[in-house]
Amino acid sequence: KGPNKVGYMGILQPFSDAIKLFSKEQIFPIYSNYMSYYFSPIISFILSLMVWMLIPYYFNMVSFNLGILFFLCCTSMGVYTVMIAGWSSNSNYSLLGGLRAVAQTISYEVSMALIMLSSIILIMNFNMMKFFIYQDLIWFFFLMLPLSMCWISSSLA
Numbered sequence: 246k247g248p249n250k251v252g253y254m255g256i257l258q259p260f261s262d263a264i265k266l267f268s269k270e271q272i273f274p275i276y277s278n279y280m281s282y283y284f285s286p287i288i289s290f291i292l293s294l295m296v297w298m299l300i301p302y303y304f305n306m307v308s309f310n311l312g313i314l315f316f317l318c319c320t321s322m323g324v325y326t327v328m329i330a331g332w333s334s335n336s337n338y339s340l341l342g343g344l345r346a347v348a349q350t351i352s353y354e355v356s357m358a359l360i361m362l363s364s365i366i367l368i369m370n371f372n373m374m375k376f377f378i379y380q381d382l383i384w385f386f387f388l389m390l391p392l393s394m395c396w397i398s399s400s401l402a
Contacts, residue, residue: 274334281333289326292319299373312373313365317358324350349402357399360392 251258331343386393
């Protein structure tokens with residue numbers, strides 16, 4: 246059925262798509278390294294969930310003193326999952342595509358880390374909670390507008 250026919254005004258469509266996705270047969274390349282091919286997206290997902298621990302809340306139970314470094318480490322580890330996924334399929338084209346993605350990701354991570362370093366110099370602390378407190382009066386986005394635009398372009402790339 247179409248996207249507006251499942252449930253009232255298509256509200257149940259995402260659930261229908263999820264059931265269809267999980268009920269389909271999973272296909273893996275024939276000569277791939279099965280374990281590393283299967284677990285590299287799972288590890289990437291776990292790394293992206295670990296970054297969510299850093300979001301500063303008032304009721305946050307975990308406050309990292311070196312939260313910015315933890316953020317940079319988790320985002321840098323995502324490069325390895327892409328490289329392992331490209332390598333484990335045992336195809337030259339997917340390996341080249343994975344290496345190309347790794348090179349592009351590393352180049353934008355360097356610019357992102359340098360831009361983040363300028364805001365670290367403003368508050369002289371690596372704690373994400375301090376970033377939250379220091380932006381009560383004026384956001385760093387407006388305080389460093391040109392660098393903020395560079396940050397957005399690096400993040401989107």
